Amino acid sequence: MIKKILVVVLVLVAVMSNAQEGTSSPYSFYGIGIQKFKGTVENRSMGGLSVFTDSVHLNLQNPASFGELKLTAYTVGTSYSNFEISNQTESSSGDNASLDYLAIGIPAGKFGFGFGVIPQTSVGYDLGAVDDNGAEEQFKGTGGLNKVFLAAGLKVNKNLSVGLDFNYNFGNIEEKSILSRPDVQFDTREITSSNLSSFSLSLGVVYKTMLTDKLELFASVVSTPSFSLTADSSRELSTILLGNNGQEIVVDRQETELGDNDIELPAELKVGSGIGSPKKWFVGAEYTYLDSGDYSEALFIQDNVEYSNASKFKLGGFYIPKYNSLTSYFSRVVYRAGFRYEETGLNINNQSIDEFGISFGVGLPVGRLFSNANIGFEYGQRGTKDFGLVREDFFNVSISLSLNDKWFRKIKFN
Numbered sequence: 001m002i003k004k005i006l007v008v009v010l011v012l013v014a015v016m017s018n019a020q021e022g023t024s025s026p027y028s029f030y031g032i033g034i035q036k037f038k039g040t041v042e043n044r045s046m047g048g049l050s051v052f053t054d055s056v057h058l059n060l061q062n063p064a065s066f067g068e069l070k071l072t073a074y075t076v077g078t079s080y081s082n083f084e085i086s087n088q089t090e091s092s093s094g095d096n097a098s099l100d101y102l103a104i105g106i107p108a109g110k111f112g113f114g115f116g117v118i119p120q121t122s123v124g125y126d127l128g129a130v131d132d133n134g135a136e137e138q139f140k141g142t143g144g145l146n147k148v149f150l151a152a153g154l155k156v157n158k159n160l161s162v163g164l165d166f167n168y169n170f171g172n173i174e175e176k177s178i179l180s181r182p183d184v185q186f187d188t189r190e191i192t193s194s195n196l197s198s199f200s201l202s203l204g205v206v207y208k209t210m211l212t213d214k215l216e217l218f219a220s221v222v223s224t225p226s227f228s229l230t231a232d233s234s235r236e237l238s239t240i241l242l243g244n245n246g247q248e249i250v251v252d253r254q255e256t257e258l259g260d261n262d263i264e265l266p267a268e269l270k271v272g273s274g275i276g277s278p279k280k281w282f283v284g285a286e287y288t289y290l291d292s293g294d295y296s297e298a299l300f301i302q303d304n305v306e307y308s309n310a311s312k313f314k315l316g317g318f319y320i321p322k323y324n325s326l327t328s329y330f331s332r333v334v335y336r337a338g339f340r341y342e343e344t345g346l347n348i349n350n351q352s353i354d355e356f357g358i359s360f361g362v363g364l365p366v367g368r369l370f371s372n373a374n375i376g377f378e379y380g381q382r383g384t385k386d387f388g389l390v391r392e393d394f395f396n397v398s399i400s401l402s403l404n405d406k407w408f409r410k411i412k413f414n
Helices: 002-018 063-068
Strands: 072-086 091-108 111-130 136-155 160-180 187-210 216-224 227-242 248-265 268-277 281-290 305-307 310-319 334-348 351-365 372-383 391-405
Touching (some): 063 136, 063 187, 111 160, 136 187, 160 227, 187 248, 216 281, 268 310
Antiparallel strands (some): 072 091, 072 391, 091 111, 111 136, 136 160, 187 227, 216 268, 227 248, 268 281, 334 351, 351 372
């Protein structure tokens, strides 16, 4: 079983490193793309809230949660997004689908371990502009940043768990621009490709205590220090002829190695708290702060772009009518809902690009033990139509499997 899982992980890593596009957002033009991973489907259905942890589900946003595991847990998540991009005069729509994560967690007494692969950011845009002289410029970008992680958690006592995850971040971003002039026969094409790589880590703490016989308090903290992302870049400058079907015929090509460039990614601090009744209901809130005020465009400098410190606010929870009902399947279903608001830290034309989302979902019991099929829905907006910018309206559908099994069972002989 372990060998099969490792093979699947390696295959998915190879696929993600070559096909990472999971967005069509024009705002993925900036930095290293827009954030792709916002938690498991269980988390995303509660507004992205990651405060809650238990012994049978993986919480990939806090490594301390691995110390809570009592059963081996597997999870895989995918999503589908339908979107509309509009400004003051026109709009366009589209859709895309992507694999969001694959992970496994293994309990070992007071310890818990896990590993997996997660796409973190995504680049996928197709833009165009025409100046007063009739010159047309097209911009296209694909790629993003992924991570492979190894996490370990320790249950210090019945109330406190701590954890650490160690990440290898990797990916590729390709940016292409084509300049066409009405009085020039040939067009100019520039392609910049950047291979990204780095190591990083996160520290997590989970604290739980019973306030009364039926009321439990949750608190969590996750800290991710700032780290340097190395971009090994090369640039190709070509003279091309565009065919009628969009084919790019290369007339002349010149390649240049740009060398390594370090991108300082901001530190992140996440704190949350919640209250609930075990196996019945939970409600919580979470605040995330990113020290992104000193971040700058390392790959492509833009005069009208600035970065400020970013914040995220999340509120959500779940309700289970009767988790151990023998007569009603729907009484064992987990019903989730949440809200999030994000100040992304990206400022274009002196305007902050903010994002919000409203979500809900269900966890459907399947098979034995505590396995679930999870379905989540989210409606949200990013950006604004004002000040020459665009607004994105999106509707996401996310699906995941959260499966449990017992490993390392002692064999008994009569």
